[in-house]
Amino acid sequence: MASVKEEREARAEAVRHIEREKPALEFGSAWEYSPAPESRDHVRLEERYGLFIGGKFVAPKSKKYFETINPATEEKLADVAEAGAADVDAAVRAAEDAYRKRWSKLKPADRGKYIYRIARILQEKSRELAVIETMDGGKPIKESRDVDIPLVVAHFFYHAGWADKLEYAFPRHAVSPIGVCGQIIPWNFPLLMAAWKIAPAIACGNTVVLKPAETTPLTAMALAKVCEEADLPPGVVNIVPGAGETGAAIVNHPRVKKIAFTGSTEVGKIIQRATAGTGKRLTLELGGKAANIIFEDAPIDQAVEGIINGIYFNQGHVCCAGSRLLVQESIADAVLQKLSDRIATLRMGDPLDKNTDVGAINSKMQLDKIRELVAVGVEEGAELHQSACAIPSKGFWFPPSFFTGVAQSHRIAREEIFGPVLTVMTFRTPDEAVEKANNIPYGLSAGVWTDKGSKIFQITSKMRAGVVWANTFNKFDPSSPFGGYKESGFGREGGVHGLRAYVELS
Amino acid sequence: MSSLPRPFDTSRIPRVDAVGIDERAGALAKRSIKKTAKIAGIKLAISMLDLTTLEGKDSEGKVRQLCQKAIRPLPGDPSVPHVAAVCVYPNLVATAKESLAGSGVKVASVASGFPAGLVPLAAKLDDTRLAVESGADEIDMVIDRGAFLSGDYGKVASDILSIKDACGDAHLKVILETGELETYDNVRKASRLAMTYGADFIKTSTGKITPAATPGVVLVMLEAIRDFYFETGRRIGMKPAGGIKTSKQALHLLVLVKETLGDAWLTPDLFRIGASTVTNDLLMQLAKEASGRYQSEDYFTKD
Numbered sequence: 170m171a172s173v174k175e176e177r178e179a180r181a182e183a184v185r186h187i188e189r190e191k192p193a194l195e196f197g198s199a200w201e202y203s204p205a206p207e208s209r210d211h212v213r214l215e216e217r218y219g220l221f222i223g224g225k226f227v228a229p230k231s232k233k234y235f236e237t238i239n240p241a242t243e244e245k246l247a248d249v250a251e252a253g254a255a256d257v258d259a260a261v262r263a264a265e266d267a268y269r270k271r272w273s274k275l276k277p278a279d280r281g282k283y284i285y286r287i288a289r290i291l292q293e294k295s296r297e298l299a300v301i302e303t304m305d306g307g308k309p310i311k312e313s314r315d316v317d318i319p320l321v322v323a324h325f326f327y328h329a330g331w332a333d334k335l336e337y338a339f340p341r342h343a344v345s346p347i348g349v350c351g352q353i354i355p356w357n358f359p360l361l362m363a364a365w366k367i368a369p370a371i372a373c374g375n376t377v378v379l380k381p382a383e384t385t386p387l388t389a390m391a392l393a394k395v396c397e398e399a400d401l402p403p404g405v406v407n408i409v410p411g412a413g414e415t416g417a418a419i420v421n422h423p424r425v426k427k428i429a430f431t432g433s434t435e436v437g438k439i440i441q442r443a444t445a446g447t448g449k450r451l452t453l454e455l456g457g458k459a460a461n462i463i464f465e466d467a468p469i470d471q472a473v474e475g476i477i478n479g480i481y482f483n484q485g486h487v488c489c490a491g492s493r494l495l496v497q498e499s500i501a502d503a504v505l506q507k508l509s510d511r512i513a514t515l516r517m518g519d520p521l522d523k524n525t526d527v528g529a530i531n532s533k534m535q536l537d538k539i540r541e542l543v544a545v546g547v548e549e550g551a552e553l554h555q556s557a558c559a560i561p562s563k564g565f566w567f568p569p570s571f572f573t574g575v576a577q578s579h580r581i582a583r584e585e586i587f588g589p590v591l592t593v594m595t596f597r598t599p600d601e602a603v604e605k606a607n608n609i610p611y612g613l614s615a616g617v618w619t620d621k622g623s624k625i626f627q628i629t630s631k632m633r634a635g636v637v638w639a640n641t642f643n644k645f646d647p648s649s650p651f652g653g654y655k656e657s658g659f660g661r662e663g664g665v666h667g668l669r670a671y672v673e674l675s
Numbered sequence: 676m677s678s679l680p681r682p683f684d685t686s687r688i689p690r691v692d693a694v695g696i697d698e699r700a701g702a703l704a705k706r707s708i709k710k711t712a713k714i715a716g717i718k719l720a721i722s723m724l725d726l727t728t729l730e731g732k733d734s735e736g737k738v739r740q741l742c743q744k745a746i747r748p749l750p751g752d753p754s755v756p757h758v759a760a761v762c763v764y765p766n767l768v769a770t771a772k773e774s775l776a777g778s779g780v781k782v783a784s785v786a787s788g789f790p791a792g793l794v795p796l797a798a799k800l801d802d803t804r805l806a807v808e809s810g811a812d813e814i815d816m817v818i819d820r821g822a823f824l825s826g827d828y829g830k831v832a833s834d835i836l837s838i839k840d841a842c843g844d845a846h847l848k849v850i851l852e853t854g855e856l857e858t859y860d861n862v863r864k865a866s867r868l869a870m871t872y873g874a875d876f877i878k879t880s881t882g883k884i885t886p887a888a889t890p891g892v893v894l895v896m897l898e899a900i901r902d903f904y905f906e907t908g909r910r911i912g913m914k915p916a917g918g919i920k921t922s923k924q925a926l927h928l929l930v931l932v933k934e935t936l937g938d939a940w941l942t943p944d945l946f947r948i949g950a951s952t953v954t955n956d957l958l959m960q961l962a963k964e965a966s967g968r969y970q971s972e973d974y975f976t977k978d
Binding site (some may be wrong): 192194201470511524620 | 689690691692694695696699700705707708709711712713715716719766898901904905908929934936937938939941967975
């Protein structure tokens with residue numbers, strides 16, 4: 170049995186030991202993973218994609234094509250047609266025609282059958298779609314394979330089920346569709362955002378004109394092929410790639426009855442101005458700067474995983490990313506130590522490698538924006554911590570990073586960086602945490618970490634954010650509504666709430 | 676317990692969120708281990724094996740044969756390392772020691788009233804001393820789960836302290852029997868308790884209870900080891916045991932270690948895998964990597 174004296178000596182020895190060798194973990198090369206690239210042999214890309222209008226791939230009247238590249242290698246993947254105003258007009262007319270003659274007259278259960286069929290075909294092609302998504306957008310294959318595509322499929326299945334049950338979603342109302350919906354989606358979750366937009370719209374009996382983002386049009390074109398394969402009546406889904414001008418043509422088209430936009434707050438404001446007074450319905454899902462609040466009674470190791478998932482998932486190209494970490498002062502040092510160690514294990518590189526955790530930044534433009542804001546952060550006096558991972562020579566890359574010593578007044582704490590960059594701030598009391606979390610023009614999402622159940626309810630009910638996660642982050646489900654407060658937009662997508670945007674009630 | 680200098684402080688032990696830990700452990704199971712990484716991983720796993728036989732019908736003959744397997748897991752292929760240790764009951768330690776002499780394979784013995792641990796401390800100490808005197812290099816003790824679950828941490832702690840004392844130079848592995856502790860919070864607390872009072876290794880299970888070394892439990896224990904290391908500077912070892920039957924499971928365990936504790940723990944000195952049947956699956960996978968085909972199980976010795 171150890172005597173008190175012996176134990177005191179042992180403790181003193183332990184302290185000397187710590188002083189000699191400050192404990193540190195080393196994540197090196199003791200056992201390296203071999204490259205494990207997902208095969209792209211089964212993926213067939215075309216050299217050139219037309220516009221998908223009226224059930225056919227057609228050449229653009231604009232005569233213009235743009236290149237889409239792989240952001241991890243900068244290699245060109247395909248040329249894609251750019252829809253001009255005349256093309257958008259043709260798409261809207263095709264959609265209107267399909268709406269009047271076929272889709273709005275179809276029995277709701279039959280509408281559902283088409284959507285189920287689309288869901289099943291997408292499911293069968295999930296591997297191919299995941300690879301295309303990763304090649305065109307730069308996100309790790311493990312995310313496109315395990316998150317994006319399964320959610321896409323789930324969204325179509327979920328909304329197929331609603332097609333003939335809408336009167337149960339809105340009891341005591343007669344439910345009818347709206348007409349042609351113009352939908353504009355971003356580049357961060359290309360196929361998933363298409364699914365979020367198209368599935369509820371067509372389930373409710375509307376037809377759509379959808380514009381994918383100019384850096385990531387390929388899975389939308391694959392979806393067009395799936396619609397063709399599913400024998401969806403021509404014109405129900407029209408896909409018109411392009412950039413801002415194409416989007417403007419959709420927004421300003423007089424026969425479009427509803428606009429749904431996911432993207433930046435800046436563009437959202439332009440769209441709201443443009444649609445004001447036109448009678449067009451509008452839903453906007455815009456930027457965010459979510460607070461992820463870690464209390465001292467949180468399950469700390471899981472909270473660190475939540476921080477990682479919150480900000481480095483999809484390279485931080487997530488509107489609901491947990492980009493502002495608010496950590497209680499009493500545990501701040503421990504959490505930051507763990508965060509440092511954890512980002513050292515994040516594997517950045519070939520997005521097609523199944524072991525890659527962090528992929529490529531979506532575009533040169535986005536990379537420049539991230540670099541600019543990070544430089545501002547350094548200039549403002551915040552301390553930058555970065556993973557020491559190797560950066561590939563080609564493509565667009567930014568290592569997982571976080572800033573400490575950040576104040577509410579720093580630009581990096583107020584502006585959406587939309588990259589793998591976290592700002593860390595501390596708080597002392599729950600009230601202070603809530604005040605800091607809400608003190609921002611955005612309000613899309615938030616996270617709260619505590620093992621104390623009552624505190625979860627107390628804090629989450631005070632958060633001015635559309636989605637609040639407790640002891641987890643970035644969880645999505647088609648039955649759960651998603652959307653923002655304040656400058657993060659309005660309207661909800663998913664669940665019964667999401668259907669509301671696509672129906673007329675009387 | 677009067678022998679304790681102070682009561683065990685559980686207030687600073689972080690809580691574990693079960694959903695979160697399972698998610699993280701599950702995500703690490705998806706690491707793709709191919710080609711050279713797979714071969715290196717399998718050889719590393721073999722070198723970390725505690726080849727175990729803990730049956731009522733164990734005999735000297737059985738143990739001698741197992742020891743041969745431990746020294747040369749794949750006869751004719753010297754690139755396959757010997758295992759880390761052979762784990763037996765105290766009565767068979769002398770036999771194992773003799774069979775393994777000069778091989779570098781250690782002898783581990785369960786002691787302290789294995790597997791329930793519900794015998795008086797004096798018996799636990801005798802058990803331990805017998806094993807050590809017979810030549811055991813390592814002692815795998817069980818904690819008194821009844822005492823732990825009733826909140827008597829002092830009893831558990833003093834058992835560990837006393838047995839550690841009886842071990843002398845032998846390394847002490849403390850078995851938590853996580854299947855009986857049930858919650859991750861308990862696993863984390865018991866890990867901390869064991870490390871504080873003398874464990875050189877913490878070990879999940881006896882192999883007599885399921886569930887045993889689930890990925891979630893292993894990850895919770897690795898995280899407890901990490902926190903202890905940062906607080907004290909001491910590197911405690913980890914030994915999952917029970918229910919580990921396939922190469923895939925073994926490689927998953929190595930992934931958990933690599934990405935939680937890092938390079939320093941990827942050695943038999945700090946990580947062991949307690950198993951009996953996984954060896955042949957590891958060898959079969961190795962042969963498959965070399966030839967591209969799975970071989971008949973009759974090419975691998977069953978000892």
